[in-house]
Structure formats: C-alpha cells, structure tokens
Amino acid sequence: MKKNKRFIILILFFLIFIILFLLHGVIINKEKREQVVKIGFYDDYPHFYIDHRGNVCGYYKDITEKLAEKLNFKIEYVNGKVPELLKELKNGEIDLVFGINKLPEREELFDFTNNPINNEMKLIYTNNDIKYGDLEGLNGMKMGYIEDELDNEWILDYLSKRNINVELVNGSSYKAIKTLLVENKVDFIVDNPDSDIKNKGKNIKEIFQFSSGPKYIVANKNNNELIKKIDKSLTTINLNSYLDNDNYIKKTHNFIIAIINKNIIHLIVFILIIILFNRGKKGIAKILKKKKIYNDLKKDNYILYYQPIVDFRNNTIRSVEALLRLKKDGQLLTPNYFMNIIEEANMMKEITLWVLNKVIKDYNIISCYNNINEENFYISINVSFNEIKDIEFLKKIVKIVNDNKIIKNSICLEIIEKFGVEEVEKIQKNIKFLRENGILIAIDDFGVEYSNLDLLKKIDSNIIKLDKFFADGINDSEISIKVIGFILDICRLSNKSIVIEGIEKKEQVDIIKTFLYEKIYIQGYYFSKPLDINSLKDYTF
Numbered sequence: 001m002k003k004n005k006r007f008i009i010l011i012l013f014f015l016i017f018i019i020l021f022l023l024h025g026v027i028i029n030k031e032k033r034e035q036v037v038k039i040g041f042y043d044d045y046p047h048f049y050i051d052h053r054g055n056v057c058g059y060y061k062d063i064t065e066k067l068a069e070k071l072n073f074k075i076e077y078v079n080g081k082v083p084e085l086l087k088e089l090k091n092g093e094i095d096l097v098f099g100i101n102k103l104p105e106r107e108e109l110f111d112f113t114n115n116p117i118n119n120e121m122k123l124i125y126t127n128n129d130i131k132y133g134d135l136e137g138l139n140g141m142k143m144g145y146i147e148d149e150l151d152n153e154w155i156l157d158y159l160s161k162r163n164i165n166v167e168l169v170n171g172s173s174y175k176a177i178k179t180l181l182v183e184n185k186v187d188f189i190v191d192n193p194d195s196d197i198k199n200k201g202k203n204i205k206e207i208f209q210f211s212s213g214p215k216y217i218v219a220n221k222n223n224n225e226l227i228k229k230i231d232k233s234l235t236t237i238n239l240n241s242y243l244d245n246d247n248y249i250k251k252t253h254n255f256i257i258a259i260i261n262k263n264i265i266h267l268i269v270f271i272l273i274i275i276l277f278n279r280g281k282k283g284i285a286k287i288l289k290k291k292k293i294y295n296d297l298k299k300d301n302y303i304l305y306y307q308p309i310v311d312f313r314n315n316t317i318r319s320v321e322a323l324l325r326l327k328k329d330g331q332l333l334t335p336n337y338f339m340n341i342i343e344e345a346n347m348m349k350e351i352t353l354w355v356l357n358k359v360i361k362d363y364n365i366i367s368c369y370n371n372i373n374e375e376n377f378y379i380s381i382n383v384s385f386n387e388i389k390d391i392e393f394l395k396k397i398v399k400i401v402n403d404n405k406i407i408k409n410s411i412c413l414e415i416i417e418k419f420g421v422e423e424v425e426k427i428q429k430n431i432k433f434l435r436e437n438g439i440l441i442a443i444d445d446f447g448v449e450y451s452n453l454d455l456l457k458k459i460d461s462n463i464i465k466l467d468k469f470f471a472d473g474i475n476d477s478e479i480s481i482k483v484i485g486f487i488l489d490i491c492r493l494s495n496k497s498i499v500i501e502g503i504e505k506k507e508q509v510d511i512i513k514t515f516l517y518e519k520i521y522i523q524g525y526y527f528s529k530p531l532d533i534n535s536l537k538d539y540t541f
Contacts, residue, residue: 036073037073039097040085041078066237078093090109095223099117121211123190123191123193124155125195125197133504143167177191178196290345303327304359309523310521312509318521320536352381356381376409413440440462441462441463442462443459443464456490498517498521
C-alpha cells in the first residue's frame with residue numbers, strides 16, 4: 001500500500017513538472033500581467049514584523065499572501081509608521097494598510113473592508129510592582145507611547161477620564177517602546193497578548209486588558225474596486241490560521257485551475273491530475289502536520305498553564321483549569337494560533353490524552369501547594385463534543401485515571417463545543433459512564449449559544465460554566481443579573497456548581513457576592529491570569 005502511494009505521488013509530480021515546463025511561456029506572460037499592490041508595513045508583532053533574516057512575517061503577511069493568490073496581484077511592502085502610511089495612502093503613494101480602526105474622520109478619507117481582520121484584546125505591560133487591574137498605580141508614571149496609534153490613544157483617554165495622569169515618552173514603533181520598557185526608561189506600554197516582551201524582562205507583567213475595537217484593511221478612495229474584491233475574498237479565508245507547509249501546493253493548485261480555463265484541450269488530463277493531486281496534497285499535508293506536532297511534543301514545546309477558579313467567600317482556590325500553550329520562536333502561543341493545525345492533522349484525541357497525563361502528574365504537585373486548601377480540589381481539561389461521543393476514547397481516559405490511582409472527582413472534563421438538546425442523547429450514557437468512574441463533567445460557556453435551558457435538566461453535569469457575556473453585562477444590565485439568578489436557582493435545585501467566567505473587575509465580584517448560593521465560584525483576570533505551574537505555587541490573593 002505504501003509503495004502504491006509513493007508511486008502515485010511520483011507520477012503526480014512528474015506530470016506536474018512536464019505541464020509546468022510546457023507552459024513556461026504562459027507563466028511568464030501571466031506574471032507580467034499581475035498588478036503590483038503596495039502595502040504599508042509597520043512593526044506590530046505578531047501581526048507584522050521582520051524576522052532575523054530580514055523577511056516580512058506575521059498574521060497580516062499571511063492574509064496578504066492569500067489575498068494576492070486569490071486576486072492575482074504582486075505584493076510590494078512599504079515600511080513606515082502608521083500615521084505616515086495613512087498619509088501616503090491618502091496621497092495614493094500606497095494602495096493598502098492592514099489593521100486600522102474605523103473612525104468617522106478616517107471613513108471620510110478611506111475605504112474600509114466590511115469584514116474585520118483582527119479583533120483581539122490589548123494588554124498593558126509594566127515593569128513595576130502593580131496588581132492586576134490597579135490602574136491608579138500608573139498615576140505619574142512614564143508610558144512608552146506611539147503617537148497617533150489608536151490603541152495608545154484609547155488607553156490614554158481611558159486613563160484621563162479617571163484622572164490618571166502619565167508622562168509620555170515617544171517611541172517610533174512597538175519594537176522601540178518594548179526596548180524602552182526593558183531598559184526601564186518607561187514604566188508601562190500597550191502591546192498584544194502574544195507579545196515577546198515578557199521574554200525580554202524578568203519583572204514585566206500584565207496588569208490590564210482592553211480593546212479599542214476591530215481592525216480592518218483600508219484603501220485609498222480610488223481603490224474602491226480593489227477593496228470590494230478584498231472584502232469578498234475575506235469571507236472565504238480562515239483568518240484565525242497561519243499558512244502552513246502546503247501553501248506552495250495550494251498556489252500550484254490554483255494556477256493549474258487557471259490554466260485549465262485557458263486550455264480546453266487539456267481539460268480531461270488536468271481534471272485527472274487535480275483529483276490525484278488533491279488526494280496526494282491532503283495526505284502529504286496531514287503527514288507534515290502530524291510530524292510537526294509529534295516533534296513539538298517530543299521537544300516539550302507544548303506546556304500547560306493553569307487559571308485558578310476561586311471561592312470568593314474565603315479567598316481560596318477551588319480548582320484550576322488547564323490551558324494548552326505552545327512555545328514557538330521564543331513566544332508562547334494560545335490555541336487560536338495552533339489548534340487548527342491539530343484539528344487538521346486529526347490529532348485532537350492524542351493531544352487530549354497528553355494533556356490528561358500531564359494534568360495527573362501536575363495534580364500530585366499542585367494539590368500539595370500551601371495555597372491549595374480545598375479538600376475537593378480538582379483540575380479541569382477541555383474536551384470536544386466529538387470526544388465525548390466516542391466511548392472507546394472515553395475508556396482510554398478512564399483507564400489512565402484508574403491506572404494512576406488519582407483521587408475520585410479530581411479530574412473534570414469541560415465540554416467546550418456547543419450542542420443542542422437534540423444531540424444530548426448521543427452523550428448521556430457516556431457522561432454517566434464518566435461520572436460512575438469518578439470524573440467530573442462541566443458544560444463550558446453556558447448561556448448564549450445554549451439557548452435551551454432544558455439542557456440543564458437533561459445533561460447530568462456537575463458544573464455549569466457561565467459565558468463571559470453575562471460577566472461583561474453584569475455591571476449595567478439588570479437582565480444579566482436576573483438571568484444569572486434564574487440559572488442559579490436551577491443549579492441549586494439540581495445541586496450543580498456554577499462558575500462565572502471572565503470576571504475582571506471588583507464591581508463584578510461585589511455583585512456576584514449578593515447571589516446567595518454556596519456553590520458559585522469565579523474565574524477571571526480579576527483574581528488571576530493563567531499561570532505556569534511554578535508561578536501557581538506562589539499565587540496569593
């Protein structure tokens with residue numbers, strides 16, 4: 001079987017080589033016809049940055065290449081600062097700038113895509129001993145500042161409204177202000193969640209999280225047709241994923257399709273080639289991704305961070321949630337940047353079992369920490385709906401738990417995918433099987449997409465984790481408070497614990513304290529961000 005696959009792949013690439021050679025002249029003519037699009041480049045890791053070889057890298061670069069492939073244009077990067085690039089865009093010296101917020105005055109000058117390309121949070125990083133959320137501690141301090149950069153302007157306005165005054169120290173780019181912070185020439189800066197800043201300074205930490213709004217691709221008014229085409233293409237691009245090893249295959253595939261349209265004589269041959277090619281492409285891509293994942297596991301590039309779930313009544317850690325991270329190029333990546341590769345490689349179950357084994361090993365360490373006083377302390381891990389449906393996979397989980405002789409109800413499986421009432425029957429027996437074997441069950445992000453409260457009755461879970469949506473609205477929405485109260489009543493009747501996620505402010509905690517239920521707990525940045533196992537040991541309230 002393996003020999004047959006190798007033979008097919010060899011024949012496939014031989015045919016492609018012959019075709020590309022014969023059509024070499026067509027390729028040259030095609031390249032000559034490609035439009036050159038000038039794109040404004042600015043330092044904004046991990047969206048845009050220059051690697052150690054001097055190459056443009058980042059999330060925006062990946063989107064640019066996909067758009068160039070779909071719309072048949074060549075890319076020319078023009079380096080500069082955002083204010084300078086917007087001036088050049090206005091004057092027609094460049095064609096596009098990525099990652100720009102919409103403002104009324106900007107919409108008068110430029111055309112924006114309807115689809116955002118980025119809506120992530122920003123963080124304040126400091127080298128001072130300031131507690132998370134204590135913005136008043138910034139009063140009188142120096143801020144590394146990028147002039148006219150919207151996230152910087154937003155946080156300045158936010159601080160000003162709270163009578164928090166800071167001294168501005170101008171930097172030309174994100175790289176420049178990070179250097180200022182590392183060299184202690186400023187006290188704090190604004191940067192991305194995946195910034196490399198914490199690797200540059202031992203005492204640098206996060207103290208606040210915010211968003212200035214979604215970011216878009218912006219064009220000169222004369223490029224209205226181009227922005228429309230880009231907007232249409234964005235709907236077909238997975239903006240959460242980086243391009244991977246089969247990128248060159250995808251480009252060749254699209255090129256072959258274009259040639260077919262111009263060479264009807266070769267239609268049948270090309271169709272056969274494409275069929276073989278797609279099969280080979282998927283197989284090769286999957287093998288490459290699996291190899292990369294196994295290599296990362298072997299090198300301990302996957303690590304676990306733990307976010308405390310807190311009993312606010314006595315300031316104790318009730319449990320922790322294990323969160324997967326990936327070390328790459330000196331950075332610590334969240335699942336948004338690598339989980340799609342695991343899914344495409346069909347290795348979710350292998351990774352879940354790896355996480356489970358690591359959690360059990362870590363449990364024996366964490367449960368002995370001085371700050372863990374809860375008798376029924378547990379660690380939760382995330383699982384998908386497909387994993388919960390697979391009884392053979394669940395038997396492997398139970399075997400691992402039993403073989404390690406871990407205390408009953410010390411491991412909790414959080415079902416992270418949304419599902420409806422009609423799908424409950426597929427997992428009821430499996431959940432019963434897990435609970436009978438001493439494994440807790442939690443339903444994650446309950447409340448928004450779980451529109452049918454009948455799920456609370458039908459699923460025999462131990463824990464309900466309430467969606468961050470309610471935490472965000474708890475300060476100013478009476479409806480959110482009443483809905484939480486209603487869900488609490490149901491949990492009380494069914495003896496379920498409830499965890500409210502996404503708590504970031506003291507005001508939210510104060511409101512939650514008014515709910516009279518002894519099994520309500522809190523998870524969020526107000527108490528703690530996710531911590532590595534060593535930092536968790538030193539965590540204090």
